[in-house]
Amino acid sequence: MAWVVLVVAGVLETVWAVALDGSKGFSRLVPSLVFVVALVLSMGGLAYAMRGIPLGTGYAVWVGIGAIGTALYGMVALGDAVTAARVTCLLLILSGVVGLKVLH
Incomplete structure (x- = not known):
């Protein structure tokens, strides 16, 4: 159960990162509220999973999932560059996350 919660918390890290960008420095109400809710749920999930x-394993997996999700969102929805080097780096992060799970 802890691993499922950790993965969900990692996905919520992506949600709060995207909402933080959308809040434009907390000047927009709805993205700011989404940020706060997602942040609290993400941190709570991380705390529960730990x-x-x-x-070390929990935090690295949580950050890795959030980093991959945020980078993918940027590439798919915001037009960030999709290059072989960027995709390779994301795959390396993913392999680290999977490796930490397998070695746990």
Whole structure:
């Protein structure tokens, strides 16, 4: 169960990062509220998951999922460059996340 919660918390990290950008420095209400809610749920999920997952593993997986999700959102929805080097780097992060799960 801790791993499922950790993955959801990592996805919520992507949500709050996107909402933070959309809030334009907290000047827009709805994205600012989405940011706060997603941040609290994401941190709460990380805290819950760390009851059964070591700190280093949990945090690295949480950040990795958030980083991959945010980068993919940027490429798909915001027109960020999609290059072989960027995709390779994201695949390396993904392999690290999977590796940490397998080695746990």
